[in-house]
Amino acid sequence: MAKELTSRAENYAQWYNDLVIKADLAENSAVRGCMVIKPYGYAIWEKMQHELDKRFKETGHVNAYFPLFIPKSFLSKEADHVEGFAKECAVVTHYRLKNNPDGSGVVVDPAAKLEEELIVRPTSETIIWNTYKNWIHSYRDLPILCNQWANVVRWEMRTRLFLRTAEFLWQEGHTAHATKEEALEETVKMLNVYADFAENVMAVPVLKGVKTANERFAGALETFCIEALMQDGKALQAGTSHFLGQNFAKAFDVTFMNKENKQELVWATSWGVSTRLMGALIMSHSDDNGLVLPPALAPYQVVIVPIYKNQEQLDAINAKVAELTAQLKAVGISFKYDNDDSKKPGWKFAEYELKGVPVRLAMGARDLENNTVEVARRDTLTKETVSFDNLTEYIQNLLDAIQKNIYQKAVDFRASVTREVNSYEEFKVEIEKGGFLLCHWDGTPETEEKIKEETKATIRCIPLDGDTTPGVCMVTGKPSKQRVVFARAY
Amino acid sequence: MAKELTSRAENYAQWYNDLVIKADLAENSAVRGCMVIKPYGYAIWEKMQHELDKRFKETGHVNAYFPLFIPKSFLSKEADHVEGFAKECAVVTHYRLKNNPDGSGVVVDPAAKLEEELIVRPTSETIIWNTYKNWIHSYRDLPILCNQWANVVRWEMRTRLFLRTAEFLWQEGHTAHATKEEALEETVKMLNVYADFAENVMAVPVLKGVKTANERFAGALETFCIEALMQDGKALQAGTSHFLGQNFAKAFDVTFMNKENKQELVWATSWGVSTRLMGALIMSHSDDNGLVLPPALAPYQVVIVPIYKNQEQLDAINAKVAELTAQLKAVGISFKYDNDDSKKPGWKFAEYELKGVPVRLAMGARDLENNTVEVARRDTLTKETVSFDNLTEYIQNLLDAIQKNIYQKAVDFRASVTREVNSYEEFKVEIEKGGFLLCHWDGTPETEEKIKEETKATIRCIPLDGDTTPGVCMVTGKPSKQRVVFARAY
Numbered sequence: 017m018a019k020e021l022t023s024r025a026e027n028y029a030q031w032y033n034d035l036v037i038k039a040d041l042a043e044n045s046a047v048r049g050c051m052v053i054k055p056y057g058y059a060i061w062e063k064m065q066h067e068l069d070k071r072f073k074e075t076g077h078v079n080a081y082f083p084l085f086i087p088k089s090f091l092s093k094e095a096d097h098v099e100g101f102a103k104e105c106a107v108v109t110h111y112r113l114k115n116n117p118d119g120s121g122v123v124v125d126p127a128a129k130l131e132e133e134l135i136v137r138p139t140s141e142t143i144i145w146n147t148y149k150n151w152i153h154s155y156r157d158l159p160i161l162c163n164q165w166a167n168v169v170r171w172e173m174r175t176r177l178f179l180r181t182a183e184f185l186w187q188e189g190h191t192a193h194a195t196k197e198e199a200l201e202e203t204v205k206m207l208n209v210y211a212d213f214a215e216n217v218m219a220v221p222v223l224k225g226v227k228t229a230n231e232r233f234a235g236a237l238e239t240f241c242i243e244a245l246m247q248d249g250k251a252l253q254a255g256t257s258h259f260l261g262q263n264f265a266k267a268f269d270v271t272f273m274n275k276e277n278k279q280e281l282v283w284a285t286s287w288g289v290s291t292r293l294m295g296a297l298i299m300s301h302s303d304d305n306g307l308v309l310p311p312a313l314a315p316y317q318v319v320i321v322p323i324y325k326n327q328e329q330l331d332a333i334n335a336k337v338a339e340l341t342a343q344l345k346a347v348g349i350s351f352k353y354d355n356d357d358s359k360k361p362g363w364k365f366a367e368y369e370l371k372g373v374p375v376r377l378a379m380g381a382r383d384l385e386n387n388t389v390e391v392a393r394r395d396t397l398t399k400e401t402v403s404f405d406n407l408t409e410y411i412q413n414l415l416d417a418i419q420k421n422i423y424q425k426a427v428d429f430r431a432s433v434t435r436e437v438n439s440y441e442e443f444k445v446e447i448e449k450g451g452f453l454l455c456h457w458d459g460t461p462e463t464e465e466k467i468k469e470e471t472k473a474t475i476r477c478i479p480l481d482g483d484t485t486p487g488v489c490m491v492t493g494k495p496s497k498q499r500v501v502f503a504r505a506y
Numbered sequence: 507m508a509k510e511l512t513s514r515a516e517n518y519a520q521w522y523n524d525l526v527i528k529a530d531l532a533e534n535s536a537v538r539g540c541m542v543i544k545p546y547g548y549a550i551w552e553k554m555q556h557e558l559d560k561r562f563k564e565t566g567h568v569n570a571y572f573p574l575f576i577p578k579s580f581l582s583k584e585a586d587h588v589e590g591f592a593k594e595c596a597v598v599t600h601y602r603l604k605n606n607p608d609g610s611g612v613v614v615d616p617a618a619k620l621e622e623e624l625i626v627r628p629t630s631e632t633i634i635w636n637t638y639k640n641w642i643h644s645y646r647d648l649p650i651l652c653n654q655w656a657n658v659v660r661w662e663m664r665t666r667l668f669l670r671t672a673e674f675l676w677q678e679g680h681t682a683h684a685t686k687e688e689a690l691e692e693t694v695k696m697l698n699v700y701a702d703f704a705e706n707v708m709a710v711p712v713l714k715g716v717k718t719a720n721e722r723f724a725g726a727l728e729t730f731c732i733e734a735l736m737q738d739g740k741a742l743q744a745g746t747s748h749f750l751g752q753n754f755a756k757a758f759d760v761t762f763m764n765k766e767n768k769q770e771l772v773w774a775t776s777w778g779v780s781t782r783l784m785g786a787l788i789m790s791h792s793d794d795n796g797l798v799l800p801p802a803l804a805p806y807q808v809v810i811v812p813i814y815k816n817q818e819q820l821d822a823i824n825a826k827v828a829e830l831t832a833q834l835k836a837v838g839i840s841f842k843y844d845n846d847d848s849k850k851p852g853w854k855f856a857e858y859e860l861k862g863v864p865v866r867l868a869m870g871a872r873d874l875e876n877n878t879v880e881v882a883r884r885d886t887l888t889k890e891t892v893s894f895d896n897l898t899e900y901i902q903n904l905l906d907a908i909q910k911n912i913y914q915k916a917v918d919f920r921a922s923v924t925r926e927v928n929s930y931e932e933f934k935v936e937i938e939k940g941g942f943l944l945c946h947w948d949g950t951p952e953t954e955e956k957i958k959e960e961t962k963a964t965i966r967c968i969p970l971d972g973d974t975t976p977g978v979c980m981v982t983g984k985p986s987k988q989r990v991v992f993a994r995a996y
Contacts, residue, residue, distance in 0.1 A: 050573035052637050058570045080548045083540035084657055084673050092611035102603040102612050109599045111661040113592040121582035122592050124623055133614055147542050167574055171601040183574050
């Protein structure tokens with residue numbers, strides 16, 4: 017195979033990067049930290065968007081669009097928020113170029129300096145709450161349930177394709193509510209939407225939990241998250257949903273007249289997932305042969321490769337395949353028929369394995385005679401010969417089985433590397449092996465910091481569905497309300 | 507009606523602005539020239555995107571995503587291109603903020619100055635062709651047929667909601683081809699896709715044509731366009747498709763090995779439509795009562811308003827409406843049932859008229875008794891009482907009729923203000939009345955400029971399907987190959 021990957025065992029980080037590049041998902045661009053999402057990668061992202069957007073609309077949300085730029089002064093209005101984002105802001109200072117007097121191209125025109133600099137949005141709470149101020153007057157204007165699909169920029173110094181890029185694509189929901197209870201309910205509702213999407217579409221099992229104060233979103237009172245576990249034993253935060261309290265309403269003076277005719281500050285949530293999910297998807301399922309995609313997100317679920325010695329055989333196969341593709345189309349199974357004559361079947365097999373196509377069909381002269389087809393599964397790399405009769409139904413069932421199997425595989429893997437650890441000595445040994453460690457912690461940022469400094473492990477979350485038996489902190493021996501989830505993370 | 511609009515006759519520009527704001531389509535933001543697209547406006551844009559995207563995919567295109575930022579030096583590589591865009595570029599010069607030592611908020615950190623400034627993309631030819639350089643080696647890598655949905659920034663000094671904004675949303679297709687013929691074919695193919703979309707989805711008739719050299723895209727050899735005519739007699743360029751020749755391939759050194767094993771420069775096209783289409787949609791059909799939306803783009807095609815005196819009546823209407831909405835859902839007609847008790851029917855009627863909902867149903871106690879419903883058409887403002895039996899089919903046909911009617915109305919209007927003009931004296935009189943003027947022109951930029959300076963009229967296009975009888979230029983008397991289309995334009 018021409019496009020050989022580094023194996024996971026040899027160098028996991030290199031394997032990931034090789035795979036993203038060689039499977040044509042994305043590549044680095046000429047702009048530091050910004051990636052190009054290539055058509056095959058973008059097709060997966062589009063499917064993610066479609067599934068998420070459907071769920072947002074089903075839960076009553078609408079899409080809108082807010083400006084790319086944020087006046088610098090807006091960022092300063094919420095103290096924690098600016099503290100969190102100031103160090104990674106792309107700043108627009110001028111609005112015109114002019115010809116360089118020396119004839120060497122263009123230079124920034126110093127006469128076109130902005131009075132107030134504009135920040136390329138790292139997230140949109142400030143510009144959106146400044147807008148909501150004019151939309152909200154009475155309790156009748158609430159709730160507001162907006163989402164936007166957008167690009168954002170955070171000037172990261174060390175970037176990795178999909179996982180951490182200076183510009184990334186995401187959705188950000190921003191909702192406004194009359195009561196604390198309703199805002200909290202929304203926060204949890206969207207967490208559940210994310211978890212449902214991760215598990216049932218991406219086939220990635222996730223832990224739902226709450227972040228510690230240290231790991232909270234800048235400006236939030238509470239950050240809920242879904243945490244996934246990659247095959248190398250490292251955790252990846254796959255989505256967050258923030259309860260913002262009245263912080264942004266305070267900062268932007270957004271009040272409403274309640275039913276008792278009193279002015280109150282509005283309650284807020286925000287929630288987002290990004291192209292980082294592509295990283296989670298890739299690292300959850302793929303293997304040393306390439307991508308393994310869940311059928312629910314594969315750009316094409318089935319690839320069909322003809323195997324022939326002459327034009328006559330190809331014509332016969334083309335005709336037979338046309339019967340099949342008509343049926344696949346009718347039931348909504350996406351497919352690609354690759355009868356490109358310039359590539360050999362072996363090359364194609366390797367290519368589609370690399371690209372993670374869930375089901376591969378190969379059809380040769382012998383198959384035509386026998387009314388059969390060879391069916392290969394990407395997830396198990398197994399093959400069998402199947403009758404052409406009822407093939408569509410067979411494929412439908414197979415796609416379901418693959419979706420379930422890769423999810424179950426990920427669940428089993430996670431279970432195999434999740435364990436309770438009761439002493440800090442043991443913790444230091446176990447954390448080297450990766451996985452989720454369930455430990456008692458005294459609830460203080462100091463202990464959390466100490467553990468992070470000494471072991472590079474962070475508290476991924478205080479799990480919502482975890483065991484709530486109290487205990488004592490593995491580091492300080494102080495009381496602990498429940499075990500929390502530690503891991504090293506992306 | 508609380509939300510009264512300025513009438514078109516009184517002040518067309520004010521009517522447009524009032525309508526965009528009051529129908530909740532968009533509003534100005536705190537950032538100069540950048541708009542907020544509100545949920546109702548965004549829902550229309552989403553439908554446009556969906557219809558366009560479907561057509562792009564049917565014609566073999568795939569979506570991808572390229573960086574928001576363009577290194578300043580890239581812009582300079584194509585001389586005409588930089589000339590066209592340098593004066594309206596938002597420039598990122600720094601990547602970090604820091605606390606102001608005086609404690610007054612944040613300031614740009616002078617230590618975080620970029621070595622090379624980044625331009626927020628005004629269009630993506632340069633960054634994309636710099637990327638294609640690595641994708642294209644042989645004729646086997648061609649064609650490349652990519653599109654991206656993105657935001658772009660052009661620092662306009664005078665902005666108007668949707669029509670001209672500093673940031674706008676659009677799609678930009680960028681294709682690469684082995685031959686000039688193929689690239690030209692692609693350019694025209696996409697022009698036809700745009701025309702089909704404008705006429706059959708937006709119900710906006712368009713002229714297809716070629717731009718004069720003066721009006722060409724910066725860097726193109728030929729710009730094809732679709733031109734629409736607004737109700738005030740001004741033209742609006744609704745979409746462009748550019749044949750870029752080998753200009754960008756030259757600038758970024760993109761060559762391929764052809765079938766004869768020789769290195770050749772690659773041929774290029776680009777084509778785009780933007781949120782400006784929202785302006786074209788609004789100004790083509792709407793009236794002094796508000797928006798008129800074609801059913802193909804209405805966020806909901808039908809609104810149902812109950813008219814009742816007591817809870818008992820409302821319960822009965824709710825039950826009857828539930829029967830109807832189940833049927834509407836089944837056939838894919840979108841609807842809103844507004845039984846909000848806090849608003850009167852009269853208010854709702856005015857509101858949905860303002861929002862351009864194509865069909866309004868009103869159902870009262872009398873209707874229940876008679877098994878009828880009152881059906882109001884937004885386009886003609888007519889009402890009739892219709893039997894509840896077969897209502898869904900009736901509505902389906904009505905929606906089709908409305909779509910056709912508003913298109914035909916726009917066609918008729920355009921015909922009524924399109925005329926041949928043969929002398930410059932007559933032209934100066936006629937141009938004041940608006941509309942498309944078909945005139946002979948000598949083909950020189952000088953004459954074109956003179957006409958523009960003296961009358962504010964531009965050549966909208968050299969029509970593809972126009973009368974090709976030669977004549978003499980109305981200004982200079984020199985020979986003219988065919989009549990071209992003049993108008994004042996947005």
